[in-house]
Amino acid sequence: MLSTKIQIRGQPLHRIPKRNNRVIHSVACGVSTKPLHRESNVLSRMSGPSSGSVPTKSDKSHFLSGDVTGKFGRFGGKFVPETLMSRLIELEDEFHCILSDHEFQEELTIALRDYVGRETPLYFAGRLTEHYKNISRTIGGGPEIYLKREDLSHCGSHKINNALAQAMIARRLGCSRVVAATGAGQHGVATAAACAKLSLDCTVFMGATDIEKQFSNVLSMKLLGAQVKSVEGTFKDASSEAIRYWVENLDSTYNLCGTVVGPHPCPIMVREFQSVIGKETRRQAKQLWGGKPDVLVACLGSGSNALGLFHEFVGDEDVRLVGVEAAGLGLDSGKHSATLAIGHVGVYHGSMSYLMQDDQGQILKPHSVGVGLEYPGVGPEISFLKESGRAEFYTATDQEAIQACMRLSRLEGIIPALETSHALAFLDKLIPTLSDGAKVVVNCSGRGDKDLDTLIQRGMLFPNC
Numbered sequence: 001m002l003s004t005k006i007q008i009r010g011q012p013l014h015r016i017p018k019r020n021n022r023v024i025h026s027v028a029c030g031v032s033t034k035p036l037h038r039e040s041n042v043l044s045r046m047s048g049p050s051s052g053s054v055p056t057k058s059d060k061s062h063f064l065s066g067d068v069t070g071k072f073g074r075f076g077g078k079f080v081p082e083t084l085m086s087r088l089i090e091l092e093d094e095f096h097c098i099l100s101d102h103e104f105q106e107e108l109t110i111a112l113r114d115y116v117g118r119e120t121p122l123y124f125a126g127r128l129t130e131h132y133k134n135i136s137r138t139i140g141g142g143p144e145i146y147l148k149r150e151d152l153s154h155c156g157s158h159k160i161n162n163a164l165a166q167a168m169i170a171r172r173l174g175c176s177r178v179v180a181a182t183g184a185g186q187h188g189v190a191t192a193a194a195c196a197k198l199s200l201d202c203t204v205f206m207g208a209t210d211i212e213k214q215f216s217n218v219l220s221m222k223l224l225g226a227q228v229k230s231v232e233g234t235f236k237d238a239s240s241e242a243i244r245y246w247v248e249n250l251d252s253t254y255n256l257c258g259t260v261v262g263p264h265p266c267p268i269m270v271r272e273f274q275s276v277i278g279k280e281t282r283r284q285a286k287q288l289w290g291g292k293p294d295v296l297v298a299c300l301g302s303g304s305n306a307l308g309l310f311h312e313f314v315g316d317e318d319v320r321l322v323g324v325e326a327a328g329l330g331l332d333s334g335k336h337s338a339t340l341a342i343g344h345v346g347v348y349h350g351s352m353s354y355l356m357q358d359d360q361g362q363i364l365k366p367h368s369v370g371v372g373l374e375y376p377g378v379g380p381e382i383s384f385l386k387e388s389g390r391a392e393f394y395t396a397t398d399q400e401a402i403q404a405c406m407r408l409s410r411l412e413g414i415i416p417a418l419e420t421s422h423a424l425a426f427l428d429k430l431i432p433t434l435s436d437g438a439k440v441v442v443n444c445s446g447r448g449d450k451d452l453d454t455l456i457q458r459g460m461l462f463p464n465c
């Protein structure tokens with residue numbers, strides 16, 4: 001068999017088989033597997049301390065891409081039943097192939113430009129900058145705030161960057177059906193759109209309460225031709241159900257993971273497809289002010305928009321990386337999604353990472369007004385960035401996020417998603433600590449049209465109209 005050398009983002013070269021796509025098609029989706037029992041251990045967890053080294057800040061190789069087995073220090077891995085291993089290995093091979101496949105990369109680049117609308121602007125938020133300048137009464141110009149406008153992407157969030165690329169992989173693998181799980185519905189809409197474009201059947205699992213809260217996105221998914229299946233519970237339950245569906249339909253189905261969690265290669269793959277955000281930001285910062293950003297800020301559900309922005313800058317130690325988790329009703333209330341603030345290491349949905357769990361190792365129910373932040377864990381690379389001290393993590397409450405959403409809407413005429421609003425809320429604490437002229441880039445990960453019902457229910461619209 002022919003072989004080729006593949007280089008993943010400047011990391012050590014390793015050999016993988018070079019394969020004819022037609023062969024991959026028949027192997028990958030025609031793999032014959034026995035249906036698994038519903039209690040498959042793909043959904044099982046192990047909690048408590050684990051082996052493996054605690055990363056250090058100087059451990060650059062892991063910062064840049066994870067090792068070849070998808071481990072970031074002690075985080076990551078493939079905690080799945082043996083029956084799934086062949087599919088994950090096929091996926092890993094295919095992912096490595098497309099990284100150096102010019103045809104794939106060209107098709108993706110054109111689709112990102114003409115379909116998604118990239119590059120997205122790096123927008124100077126002048127009135128928001130002025131707002132903080134007035135509050136802190138600085139004599140100079142104060143720190144400058146820029147928004148990376150992922151909300152302007154097709155379907156209204158960063159999720160399309162990954163959904164489109166993975167749908168292209170599903171098509172290459174010869175899968176006719178895509179299954180996905182969604183919380184806020186943004187990943188569901190992005191996946192439904194990508195599947196419509198590529199003529200793939202699409203099934204999206206979504207928690208019943210999320211369906212109620214984000215109904216406009218459910219309607220969009222249906223209009224785009226997807227089947228939306230309601231699951232009792234929230235995003236974590238929808239994710240479990242999507243995995244079960246995938247396991248039972250391995251022959252024809254591709255599981256399109258929407259964030260940087262799950263077994264290797266899912267976290268690395270999603271991060272790779274989202275890293276376009278940071279690459280553009282570096283270029284745009286150079287054009288706009290001739291340098292790099294000083295601080296990058298992103299909300300943290302599981303970590304795809306945060307890593308999308310951060311990854312390009314992980315090796316630039318003069319750039320601060322700040323992730324903001326959902327403190328919900330407060331960290332003491334038990335109703336939040338602040339995994340890194342209170343979590344412990346365990347295994348869930350196929351990989352090792354920080355999780356919200358009780359003393360018995362049972363997963364805690366997450367809460368946030370930003371439905372897309374309601375996941376009881378974070379991706380392994382995020383856990384690594386925390387443990388190594390390379391990135392900083394803070395929290396914002398529901399109320400702080402709602403206030404930030406109102407503020408950006410009124411000052412800049414931009415309605416951010418309630419998920420994004422957590423990152424914006426943290427500016428209240430961050431900006432007064434920064435020096436004059438510091439450049440802060442906030443990932444505006446999505447638009448907030450989907451959240452209008454929530455804002456009405458919280459009494460935010462009608463009293464002041």
Ligand SMILES: Cc1ncc(COP(=O)(O)O)c(C=O)c1O
Pocket residue numbers: 157158183184185186187258259260299300301302303304305306371372373417419420445446447
């Ligand atoms: C607009 C928006 N931002 C952020 C997130 C959080 O996801 P992640 O942490 O993977 O970026 C979501 C999830 O649905 C979202 O819809």
